[in-house]
C-alpha cells in the first residue's frame with residue numbers, strides 16, 4: 001500500500017508517517033507514527049484516524065494508546081477483511097502516510113471522575129487503547145491509590161500489550177516505581193483456557209475479580225470505573241454499575257464512572 005503520489009492532506013488532519021507496525025494476531029494490530037507538536041491531547045481521548053482513499057479522507061475514531069508525553073503516536077486496531085478502513089489500514093507499512101485528526105476529544109479522562117480510592121479501567125478487545133495512555137500518565141497515579149486494568153478478550157493472543165504491562169512498564173525508568181506500587185493488571189480470557197477465565201460482568205457478580213486481585217469489591221463511595229468496550233459490554237456494565245449506585249460522569253459533570261465505546265468495528 002505504499003503511497004508514491006503526493007497527497008493533499010485535508011485541513012482537518014495532520015499527515016503523519018508510519019514508523020512501526022506490529023501484528024498481534026490475524027484480528028489485531030498496532031502501529032506508531034510521527035506526531036506533529038501541535039497535536040495535543042489528554043490521556044484517554046480519541047481522534048479521527050485514517051487514510052486518503054481515492055482523494056478523500058477515510059477515517060474512524062481511534063483512542064490514543066500512547067501517553068501525552070510520548071513524541072510519537074500509537075494506535076491499536078482490529079482488522080476486518082471487508083471493513084472499509086481496517087481492510088486497508090491493516091496493510092500499512094513503515095513510511096506510509098496516515099491521517100491524524102487535529103481535534104482529540106473524549107469522556108474517558110480523569111477529569112470526568114470524582115476523586116477516589118481505586119480506578120478500575122475495564123475493557124474488552126481494542127477498548128484497552130485509552131487505558132494504555134492513562135496508565136502511562138503520571139497524573140493518573142496522583143489521583144488514585146490503585147489503578148486496575150481489567151482487560152477481557154476471547155483468546156490469550158488478543159491480550160495485546162500483556163508483556164508490556166506486566167514486565168516492561170514496572171521497569172520503566174520514569175513510571176516504573178509508580179506502576180509497581182499502584183498498577184494492577186487483571187487480564188481475563190473467555191474462549192480459551194486461562195487462569196482468570198470468564199466475562200468481567202460474571203467475575204464481578206461472583207466476586208472472583210476481587211478475590212483474584214485481592215482488592216475490595218466495588219464501592220461507589222470510594223471507587224471509580226472507566227469502561228471501554230463493545231456496545232453490549234458497555235450496556236451490561238452500565239446497568240451493573242448503576243445497580244450498585246454508580247453515577248455516570250461526563251465532561252464538566254464528574255461522576256463515579258465514565259464510559260466510551262471501543263469505536264472501530266469495521
Ligand code: A2P
Nearest residue numbers: 124125152153154190199200201230232233236
Ligand atoms: P465472550 O467470549 O463470552 O463473548 P468481542 O470480541 O465480541 O468484542 O468480545 C471481546 C470480549 O468481551 C470477549 O471476551 C467477550 O466474551 C466479552 N464480552 C462481549 N460482550 C460482553 C458483555 N456484554 N459483557 C461482558 N463481556 C462481554
